Amino acid sequence: MLSYVLRRLATAIPTLFVIITISFFLMRVAPGGPFNLERPLEAKVMENLNRIYHLNEPLWRQYLLYLSNLLHGDLGPSFVYRDFSVGDLFAAGLPVSIQLGASALTLALIIGTVLGSIAALKQNSTIDYLVVGVATFGITIPPFVIAPVLSLIFGVSLGWLPAGGWGNGALPNKILPIVTLALPQIAIVARLIRGAMIEALRSDHVRTVRAYGLPTRVVVMVHALRAAILPVVSYLGPAAAALLTGSIVVETIFGIPGVGRYFVQAALNRDYTLVMGTVVVVSIFVVVFNMIVDLVYAWLDPRVRYD
Amino acid sequence: MSTTENVLSVRDLKVSFKLADGQVDAVRGVNFDVASGETVAIVGESGSGKSQTVMSLMGLLASNGRASGEALYRGEDLLRLSPRKLNRIRGDKITMIFQEPMSSLDPLYRIGRQIAEPMIHHGGLSPKAARAKALELLKLVRIPNAERRLDAYPHEMSGGQRQRVMIAMALANDPDILIADEPTTALDVTIQAEILRLLKDLQNRLGMAIVFITHDLGIVRRFADRVYVMRAGEVVEQGAVSEIFVRPQHPYTKMLLAAEPEGHKEPVPDTAPVLLQGRGVSVSFKIKEGFFGKNSFELKAVDNLSLTLRQGQTIGIVGESGSGKSTLGRALLRLISSRGEIIFEGQDLTGADLRRDRPLRRQLQIVFQDPYGSLSPRLTVGQIITEGLLVHEPELSRKERDRRAVEALKEVQLDPAMRNRYPHEFSGGQRQRIAIARAMILKPKVLVLDEPTSALDRSVQKEIVDLLRKLQREHNLSYLFISHDLSVVRALADTVIVMKEGKVVEEGLTEDVFARPQKDYTKELMAAAFMSQEARREAEREAASAKEAEAS
Numbered sequence: 001m002l003s004y005v006l007r008r009l010a011t012a013i014p015t016l017f018v019i020i021t022i023s024f025f026l027m028r029v030a031p032g033g034p035f036n037l038e039r040p041l042e043a044k045v046m047e048n049l050n051r052i053y054h055l056n057e058p059l060w061r062q063y064l065l066y067l068s069n070l071l072h073g074d075l076g077p078s079f080v081y082r083d084f085s086v087g088d089l090f091a092a093g094l095p096v097s098i099q100l101g102a103s104a105l106t107l108a109l110i111i112g113t114v115l116g117s118i119a120a121l122k123q124n125s126t127i128d129y130l131v132v133g134v135a136t137f138g139i140t141i142p143p144f145v146i147a148p149v150l151s152l153i154f155g156v157s158l159g160w161l162p163a164g165g166w167g168n169g170a171l172p173n174k175i176l177p178i179v180t181l182a183l184p185q186i187a188i189v190a191r192l193i194r195g196a197m198i199e200a201l202r203s204d205h206v207r208t209v210r211a212y213g214l215p216t217r218v219v220v221m222v223h224a225l226r227a228a229i230l231p232v233v234s235y236l237g238p239a240a241a242a243l244l245t246g247s248i249v250v251e252t253i254f255g256i257p258g259v260g261r262y263f264v265q266a267a268l269n270r271d272y273t274l275v276m277g278t279v280v281v282v283s284i285f286v287v288v289f290n291m292i293v294d295l296v297y298a299w300l301d302p303r304v305r306y307d
Numbered sequence: 308m309s310t311t312e313n314v315l316s317v318r319d320l321k322v323s324f325k326l327a328d329g330q331v332d333a334v335r336g337v338n339f340d341v342a343s344g345e346t347v348a349i350v351g352e353s354g355s356g357k358s359q360t361v362m363s364l365m366g367l368l369a370s371n372g373r374a375s376g377e378a379l380y381r382g383e384d385l386l387r388l389s390p391r392k393l394n395r396i397r398g399d400k401i402t403m404i405f406q407e408p409m410s411s412l413d414p415l416y417r418i419g420r421q422i423a424e425p426m427i428h429h430g431g432l433s434p435k436a437a438r439a440k441a442l443e444l445l446k447l448v449r450i451p452n453a454e455r456r457l458d459a460y461p462h463e464m465s466g467g468q469r470q471r472v473m474i475a476m477a478l479a480n481d482p483d484i485l486i487a488d489e490p491t492t493a494l495d496v497t498i499q500a501e502i503l504r505l506l507k508d509l510q511n512r513l514g515m516a517i518v519f520i521t522h523d524l525g526i527v528r529r530f531a532d533r534v535y536v537m538r539a540g541e542v543v544e545q546g547a548v549s550e551i552f553v554r555p556q557h558p559y560t561k562m563l564l565a566a567e568p569e570g571h572k573e574p575v576p577d578t579a580p581v582l583l584q585g586r587g588v589s590v591s592f593k594i595k596e597g598f599f600g601k602n603s604f605e606l607k608a609v610d611n612l613s614l615t616l617r618q619g620q621t622i623g624i625v626g627e628s629g630s631g632k633s634t635l636g637r638a639l640l641r642l643i644s645s646r647g648e649i650i651f652e653g654q655d656l657t658g659a660d661l662r663r664d665r666p667l668r669r670q671l672q673i674v675f676q677d678p679y680g681s682l683s684p685r686l687t688v689g690q691i692i693t694e695g696l697l698v699h700e701p702e703l704s705r706k707e708r709d710r711r712a713v714e715a716l717k718e719v720q721l722d723p724a725m726r727n728r729y730p731h732e733f734s735g736g737q738r739q740r741i742a743i744a745r746a747m748i749l750k751p752k753v754l755v756l757d758e759p760t761s762a763l764d765r766s767v768q769k770e771i772v773d774l775l776r777k778l779q780r781e782h783n784l785s786y787l788f789i790s791h792d793l794s795v796v797r798a799l800a801d802t803v804i805v806m807k808e809g810k811v812v813e814e815g816l817t818e819d820v821f822a823r824p825q826k827d828y829t830k831e832l833m834a835a836a837f838m839s840q841e842a843r844r845e846a847e848r849e850a851a852s853a854k855e856a857e858a859s
Contacts (some may be wrong), residue, residue: 012651038407081757107347123370157503204405204409204410204411205410205412205413205414206406207367207410208405208412208413208473209365209413209424210366210367211365211397211398211402211403211405212397212398212402212424212425212428212476213393213394213395213396213397213399213425213429214394214398214400214425214428215394216390216422216426218424218428223415223416226415227413227414227415240452253400300415301414302414302415302460303414303460303462307545
């Protein structure tokens with residue numbers, strides 16, 4: 001298995017290289033630069049800045065320079081957050097985003113699985129319709145509506161939880177962002193589990209274990225659920241990569257110092273290195289999580305195991 | 308029989324299903340008894356309610372199904388037990404094996420664990436003890452390398468082996484009754500015979516009663532003590548096997564007994580023009596194993612095979628699954644690529660691109676095995692059968708196409724008024740007629756029939772065989788008839804090719820091969836396939852000698 005992991009990581013390197021190359025040049029096609037502010041800088045100042053950040057050199061040189069720095073683990077300085085390197089920004093923000101994302105994901109998995117299973121077991125009952133209805137609702141209401149509403153109810157009206165802010169990572173501050181992130185995921189997981197569970201409960205091999213008098217608990221937990229969780233595992237790879245790298249909406253509305261906000265801010269400010277840094281980090285997450293998904297899938301389903 | 312105690316007695320069992328458009332009564336008041344240690348067969352065609360009868364006893368009806376009546380197992384009514392109490396009986400004292408060996412085991416767990424699970428729950432065995440017992444059981448059902456197979460996953464085993472695993476599971480808790488729901492239908496004939504022998508042997512050693520559900524009366528004779536014949540949810544005839552085979556009372560039983568397709572075909576003269584010829588045809592598939600296909604090897608599905616099909620001739624190609632017979636049929640039509648020469652009316656097809664060479668393509672048509680899968684559910688029957696005309700005769704007007712559709716449907720003896728309906732409204736036999744009409748509308752010269760009767764009940768099979776005969780007579784068609792079903796081949800083909808692992812085992816005139824099979828494999832196939840006819844003859848002989856003994 002270790003050799004499989006190493007091979008997978010090795011094949012990921014060319015993928016990352018292509019992503020980095022395309023992003024690098026694509027971004028430079030966009031007009032403007034990091035120092036084109038509303039009030040133009042003096043020509044001399046501009047020239048100095050460009051020299052310091054190597055922006056005066058030909059594009060291919062800048063590209064090679066970026067690659068060689070990247071190989072040394074240096075993501076470069078941020079153009080806009082002048083006192084910080086891109087590495088510093090991620091070191092500060094990424095743990096926050098991962099914490100929120102991972103909590104939301106765990107919550108979504110547990111609640112979604114339970115809800116989906118109950119709905120499947122009571123198919124076409126009131127509970128089933130309720131779960132499906134709520135799930136549809138959860139998927140359709142965007143987080144930029146959920147977040148302020150939650151904040152308004154629990155933060156402002158009831159005053160149970162802080163309406164926003166990070167509070168240095170105090171638990172009450174985390175609850176609303178986590179719930180906002182988790183709600184749509186709960187809905188998706190519940191729907192996936194419900195569908196797959198209904199199919200599993202009707203399958204021949206579940207009929208077999210029922211015919212052999214195994215208690216419902218074993219039939220559902222051991223035989224049906226393992227089959228039902230497979231589509232969720234496939235969904236989880238890209239979903240985890242997206243959640244763990246932060247959400248711009250949630251971070252902006254609740255004022256959380258994660259990395260999600262960098263996606264948009266950096267692109268708008270033409271903060272070249274920060275954009276590239278985000279691309280690199282997200283790509284690595286996607287590659288790693290897809291691999292984890294494949295490993296978990298193979299662990300759950302012997303039919304797709306690699307020898 | 309009356310001296311032994313009944314372990315199961317079913318009275319006035321009714322099963323119905325609630326559907327959106329009303330109620331379907333699948334079982335309408337069935338009575339039967341099972342004495343301890345005996346084998347009872349319930350026989351009927353699809354839709355007779357035989358499976359639902361036993362499903363209701365095991366509490367396995369679909370959620371819209373309801374059962375009423377009484378099913379007493381040692382004084383307890385199975386239909387009225389709470390789920391918890393029922394769970395104490397099913398899997399322990401009453402066990403079941405199913406028709407679908409490929410999907411009846413959980414693909415995600417090792418078979419050792421699956422065999423052990425009921426023992427742990429019912430017998431209270433420790434996982435370790437259950438595993439040891441599972442190993443014993445695997446040996447009992449004669450699985451080779453039992454120690455290693457204990458840790459295998461279902462997908463690593465063949466259909467026959469999986470059915471053995473199911474039997475092992477069924478025997479684990481020393482049951483009183485083993486219900487076998489068409490346990491051999493999905494298996495090749497030779498494997499079928501092995502499984503039946505195994506079941507019989509185990510019954511002799513362990514003494515459980517067997518309730519055997521089947522559509523095949525042939526199996527019953529060898530296997531069962533008593534038979535119940537079911538039709539449309541009712542038992543139409545019952546009695547001892549020896550009685551029913553010799554003196555069937557109900558017309559339906561008589562029909563089932565006589566349902567083997569009959570007649571044979573006169574071979575065409577050697578002077579008949581050659582239509583399709585294959586010389587040294589080989590098809591191989593690359594099987595990739597390991598990362599980057601390091602251990603890839605070539606599987607020869609068809610290995611250097613030659614045949615000549617003359618006008619009006621039917622060549623029967625027989626073999627078990629994996630013998631390459633379907634692959635050969637597809638290669639001859641150039642639906643898959645192959646090596647060797649394929650010549651149609653003097654023209655070498657090997658180089659021809661049949662996607663472009665339309666006139667050639669329309670001469671060579673195919674009918675598939677699965678009448679449910681091979682018709683698009685979203686097109687009407689009229690659209691399905693005229694689809695080929697759109698390609699081959701695009702100049703036809705809509706009206707003209709419709710006229711041809713009517714003609715084609717009449718030809719396969721379907722009501723042309725049905726052409727605006729969708730495939731799901733038709734039965735299996737009717738669908739197969741539609742598939743034949745779709746091929747016939749193009750007026751082909753060669754028809755490849757890939758197991759066209761295998762998915763059908765015997766009585767329907769017979770009708771399709773008659774239809775194919777009629778079409779061949781009227782249009783001087785040539786058939787390549789691919790089947791694992793020897794009785795159909797015997798009735799239809801003038802020459803026969805027996806295939807195994809891509810190679811020809813034996814070939815010759817149908818009459819010769821069936822009367823005097825030369826190779827062991829062919830003999831084995833025949834013995835397994837003609838159980839029911841043999842059984843009938845045997846029963847008649849026995850009855851005759853009994854009468855003689857009485858007279859003297």
